[in-house]
Amino acid sequence: xxxxxxxxRNVWRNKRRSWVTIIAMALGxxxxxxxxxxxxxxxxxxxxxxxxxxxxxxxxxxPGFRDDPSLYRRIxxxxxxxxxxxxxxxxxxxxxxxxxxxxAEDNSSGAQLIGVDVAKDAQVSAVHxxxxxxxxxxxxxxxxxxVGRYLARTLELAPGDELVLxxxxxxxxxxxxxxxxxxxxxxVGGGVDRGGVFLTEAAFRELMGVPxxxxxxxxxAPEGMTLPAAKAGVVAAAGQAEVMTWRELLPVLAQxxxxxxxxxxxxxxxxxxxxGIVLLNTMLMAVFERIREFGVLKAIGFGPGAVLGxxxxxxxxxxxxxxGIGAGLSLPTVWYLQRYGLQMGPxxxxxxxxxxxSRTWYAAPNAETWLLPIAVLLFVVGAAVIYPAVKAAxxxxxxxxxxx
Amino acid sequence: MNQPIAELRDxxxxxxxxxxxxxxxRGLSLAIEPGEFVAISGPSGSGKSTALNLLGGLDAPTSGxxxxxxxxxxQIGRRRLAALRRDxxxxxxxxxxxxxxxxxxxxxxxxxxxxxxxxxxxRERVARLLAEVGLAGMEDRRPDELSGGQQQRVAIARAIAxxxxxxxxxxxxxxxxxxxxxxxxxxxxxxxxxRGVTFVFSTHDPRVMxxxxxxxxxxxxxxxxxxxx
Numbered sequence: 100x101x102x103x104x105x106x107x108r109n110v111w112r113n114k115r116r117s118w119v120t121i122i123a124m125a126l127g128x129x130x131x132x133x134x135x136x137x138x139x140x141x142x143x144x145x146x147x148x149x150x151x152x153x154x155x156x157x158x159x160x161x162p163g164f165r166d167d168p169s170l171y172r173r174i175x176x177x178x179x180x181x182x183x184x185x186x187x188x189x190x191x192x193x194x195x196x197x198x199x200x201x202x203a204e205d206n207s208s209g210a211q212l213i214g215v216d217v218a219k220d221a222q223v224s225a226v227h228x229x230x231x232x233x234x235x236x237x238x239x240x241x242x243x244x245x246v247g248r249y250l251a252r253t254l255e256l257a258p259g260d261e262l263v264l265x266x267x268x269x270x271x272x273x274x275x276x277x278x279x280x281x282x283x284x285x286x287v288g289g290g291v292d293r294g295g296v297f298l299t300e301a302a303f304r305e306l307m308g309v310p311x312x313x314x315x316x317x318x319x320a321p322e323g324m325t326l327p328a329a330k331a332g333v334v335a336a337a338g339q340a341e342v343m344t345w346r347e348l349l350p351v352l353a354q355x356x357x358x359x360x361x362x363x364x365x366x367x368x369x370x371x372x373x374x375g376i377v378l379l380n381t382m383l384m385a386v387f388e389r390i391r392e393f394g395v396l397k398a399i400g401f402g403p404g405a406v407l408g409x410x411x412x413x414x415x416x417x418x419x420x421x422x423g424i425g426a427g428l429s430l431p432t433v434w435y436l437q438r439y440g441l442q443m444g445p446x447x448x449x450x451x452x453x454x455x456x457s458r459t460w461y462a463a464p465n466a467e468t469w470l471l472p473i474a475v476l477l478f479v480v481g482a483a484v485i486y487p488a489v490k491a492a493x494x495x496x497x498x499x500x501x502x503x
Numbered sequence: 504m505n506q507p508i509a510e511l512r513d514x515x516x517x518x519x520x521x522x523x524x525x526x527x528x529r530g531l532s533l534a535i536e537p538g539e540f541v542a543i544s545g546p547s548g549s550g551k552s553t554a555l556n557l558l559g560g561l562d563a564p565t566s567g568x569x570x571x572x573x574x575x576x577x578q579i580g581r582r583r584l585a586a587l588r589r590d591x592x593x594x595x596x597x598x599x600x601x602x603x604x605x606x607x608x609x610x611x612x613x614x615x616x617x618x619x620x621x622x623x624x625x626r627e628r629v630a631r632l633l634a635e636v637g638l639a640g641m642e643d644r645r646p647d648e649l650s651g652g653q654q655q656r657v658a659i660a661r662a663i664a665x666x667x668x669x670x671x672x673x674x675x676x677x678x679x680x681x682x683x684x685x686x687x688x689x690x691x692x693x694x695x696x697x698r699g700v701t702f703v704f705s706t707h708d709p710r711v712m713x714x715x716x717x718x719x720x721x722x723x724x725x726x727x728x729x730x731x732x
Contacts, residue, residue: 101616108604395600398561399661400589400617402582497562500596 102405106412113385117417120381124421124476125428127374131367131472132429136436136462138363142356143463149352151225153288154345155317156326157333159191162341164314170197170269173312174340180316181219183336188321189329192219193313195303199266199274201246201296203254210250211294212264214303223317226287226297233258233282241302243281247295251283258282264296268308276306286457316340367472371479379483382414386487393491394499407492414484422473429469436462506573507534508668508701509558514567516553516724527553529724530567535669535703540695542704542715550724551705552673558703559592559671560584572668589617593662595672599654601646601661607633607653608642611660618665632660636690652683656690663694669701676708688714 110117150156159180164172174180177193184191195214200207217238221227227235236245244264246256256262260280268274278298286292304310316337320329326344334342346353386393393406401409440461462468516528528550535541535558543551556562557569560576569576571591576584588594593614601610611632612625620628633642636656646654655675662670672691676684692714694700704711712718720728 105602105604112604391600392602395594395596396602397585398559398588398594399614400585402585405617495562497556500561500600 123377125425128425136464140463156320157318159316177313190319196314230282231285244278245282245297375479375483382487397496403492410488509535512568545721549721593667593670597674614665
């Protein structure tokens with residue numbers, strides 16, 4: 100008679116109670132795996148929106164530009180910095196920034212003018228993928244611009260429409276020109292959505308009279324490099340220019356990221372503490388209603404280790420079934436959430452701290468999506484079962500046999 | 504005279520029931536010799552079950568010594584005590600106390616399994632044993648499929664399977680009818696006579712006392728009489 104076989108039969112002595120325990124574990128695990136997949140998806144979406152679309156890992160500005168974003172505060176040696184960053188394994192692209200007025204027929208609105216090197220910008224930013232209608236910039240068509248979605252709505256623009264941009268050039272003259280809308284962006288971020296107008300680098304320089312330099316360099320770190328290491332690398336290449344990581348540029352979002360991780364941990368704890376209490380209750384009941392039996396087992400020669408092993412095995416059987424069922428249920432659930440997502444907000448997406456995310460919340464599972472909840476469940480089960488198991492193991496046979 | 508298989512030497516046992524101290528045994532000395540068929544009788548509270556529990560290492564004396572095959576149970580650890588109970592002492596309880604999820608054969612072979620006896624040998628020895636106690640063909644029945652008498656036979660088979668030095672039986676006939684009690688006593692008498700198994704009973708049952716070849720009567724935790732027949 101093997102201990103495992105005895106444990107298996109003991110589990111099914113009270114089928115209803117065992118199934119309640121197994122189902123509690125399975126449901127807890129199922130919820131937590133789905134939740135872990137969704138949270139990772141949310142963080143990935145946010146990260147992609149922040150890092151890929153607009154901000155990059157690190158940005159370089161001329162000293163003082165962040166406090167006073169003037170057309171005249173430029174990084175003069177932006178091209179040289181870009182080359183040094185490229186040599187150090189970073190991807191980098193410079194942008195030109197200015198402010199102006201955008202007008203179409205009878206409508207006008209303030210605009211943020213962004214000049215980009217179309218080819219290089221595509222290596223550091225996914226904004227070109229965020230075009231909702233029309234197409235992205237083409238260096239062969241310098242009069243073509245791409246506008247943010249709310250600006251397009253304000254000015255009633257559609258791809259192919261004409262757009263006039265007005266500003267003050269760097270030499271103090273009136274800057275104005277007629278452009279044609281090539282594309283309208285989908286959700287990108289608060290500032291770009293409300294007033295962003297993307298131009299080719301050449302078109303910006305011509306309009307604003309900026310022959311050289313750049314206002315911002317967006318830098319992407321090599322895969323796997325930590326943010327502090329990336330900043331150190333960029334500082335080494337950037338000389339006197341001001342270098343900031345995305346966490347320094349967007350502290351509110353950085354805190355929110357950390358808070359989401361904290362919330363996920365709390366969610367794990369709440370669900371698993373509930374499962375742990377159910378399990379503790381079950382195991383205590385299973386031990387206390389069999390006190391006499393444990394006494395007899397000890398009387399006929401079961402040592403404390405054998406009794407401990409028996410109770411732990413019974414718990415292991417239930418846990419294995421709970422994990423199997425919970426993980427099994429989670430497979431189609433996570434697949435569905437990864438493919439179709441959850442509709443969580445208004446059509447235009449949700450904007451937090453100037454960064455807009457899609458209304459559809461997708462799961463982004465990886466091995467940790469399963470391993471972390473399973474590891475936490477095993478820990479909780481271990482913590483819940485150890486007291487009744489030790490109690491059963493250390494009980495004195497005479498007290499147990501007399502127990503009523 | 505043989506060395507005693509089990510022995511109580513000047514044993515005192517005191518329990519505390521709330522604020523009251525109960526003296527269950529008062530300087531009891533008793534030696535059980537190999538091959539004996541002993542009944543310990545006495546009124547309720549006389550200390551007979553306590554004496555049996557001490558002999559089996561299930562309980563510890565307040566003072567005095569308990570020896571099994573010369574080993575002082577007060578001097579050995581929890582693990583060695585468990586091994587001693589497994590290898591040298593068999594127990595038969597009033598309420599049978601079989602493990603309900605195990606079959607008759609599995610219950611009977613449990614001690615052998617704990618000793619590490621191989622599955623084939625266990626099966627063969629237990630089949631023989633169950634046939635000897637009149638349960639041939641019932642090996643695969645669970646306790647709830649057996650009568651009280653049949654369950655007690657399985658308990659006896661479990662107690663003697665590992666060929667212990669002594670079998671301690673606490674009121675083994677208390678929960679069965681007269682006919683079954685007589686059958687159980689025949690069985691244990693035969694095992695004692697044919698296999699030399701030493702039996703020590705605690706009992707109220709006059710039928711057990713009649714069959715015993717040594718009758719120890721306890722009163723107030725001490726031996727009132729000790730008669731060999």
